[in-house]
Amino acid sequence: MAVSVDPPAVTREHLAKMGWTYTFLSDPEAKAARLYDLHHPVGDQVIARPAELLIDPTGTVRWVDLTEDYRVRTRPETVLEVFDRLTAGKS
Amino acid sequence: MTRQRNVLPLAGFLVCIVAFLSYFLFFSRFPATRDVPWASWLLFALGVGLLVAGLARPFRQPERYRGRVAGPILAVLSLAVVGFFVFQTTMASRQLPAAAGVPKVGEKVPDFVLQDSEGRSVRLYDLLGPAVGGAGPSSWVVLIFYRGYW
Numbered sequence: 001m002a003v004s005v006d007p008p009a010v011t012r013e014h015l016a017k018m019g020w021t022y023t024f025l026s027d028p029e030a031k032a033a034r035l036y037d038l039h040h041p042v043g044d045q046v047i048a049r050p051a052e053l054l055i056d057p058t059g060t061v062r063w064v065d066l067t068e069d070y071r072v073r074t075r076p077e078t079v080l081e082v083f084d085r086l087t088a089g090k091s
Numbered sequence: 092m093t094r095q096r097n098v099l100p101l102a103g104f105l106v107c108i109v110a111f112l113s114y115f116l117f118f119s120r121f122p123a124t125r126d127v128p129w130a131s132w133l134l135f136a137l138g139v140g141l142l143v144a145g146l147a148r149p150f151r152q153p154e155r156y157r158g159r160v161a162g163p164i165l166a167v168l169s170l171a172v173v174g175f176f177v178f179q180t181t182m183a184s185r186q187l188p189a190a191a192g193v194p195k196v197g198e199k200v201p202d203f204v205l206q207d208s209e210g211r212s213v214r215l216y217d218l219l220g221p222a223v224g225g226a227g228p229s230s231w232v233v234l235i236f237y238r239g240y241w
Binding site: 001002003004005006008011012015023024025026027030032033035036037038039040045046047049050051052053054055056057058059060061062063064066067068069070071072073075081083 | 119122125126148150180183185187188190191192193194195196197198199200201202203205206207208209210213215218219220222223227229231232233235236237238239240
């Protein structure tokens with residue numbers, strides 16, 4: 001699930017363009033970004049600092065990637081590897 | 092004998108411009124050429140190579156080539172483009188807040204409700220399930236924060 005500060009209409013257009021199908025939330029006031037201390041004021045706007053969190057069913061963070069360079073993001077296969085490692089041995 | 096136009100510095104400058112633009116318009120879409128912009132560096136190397144070759148020609152063979160003024164001007168402009176690219180991809184993209192308060196491994200995440208791309212309200216805890224007081228079936232969530240402004 002993803003979060004960005006764009007309004008739903010912009011997000012819908014972007015999802016269609018990119019072919020992404022996961023849940024994509026709009027956080028125009030950077031509410032969630034502030035709640036997670038990931039808000040990033042740029043000029044007179046607030047965007048989010050890129051971050052990925054893997055959360056288990058009890059709401060506990062099991063893995064975080066806070067990139068230090070917004071050009072470099074977690075690759076999907078990395079998250080899948082972490083998930084496999086964390087859930088290995090469990091049904 | 093009429094002297095030839097020296098096209099190499101202009102070609103080098105144009106290659107540098109292409110190298111710069113192609114990163115942001117094309118190569119940044121793919122992790123393999125985005126995280127380490129090697130394809131862009133190769134293009135820049137080609138552009139600088141053309142410039143270096145082109146800069147020397149009017150001085151070594153002044154009877155054959157023109158462009159003793161244009162060459163250095165294009166070289167300076169190209170260096171500015173290379174410098175701006177290096178700044179953008181090394182320093183500017185690293186200007187990020189520390190995010191010291193982000194939930195750490197082992198900590199519970201705070202709940203929130205936001206609208207999805209269809210305008211439906213989505214609650215994080217509902218996706219996680221009953222263990223945190225949500226309504227849906229238990230599942231893991233990969234939560235991704237994007238910068239936005241697409």
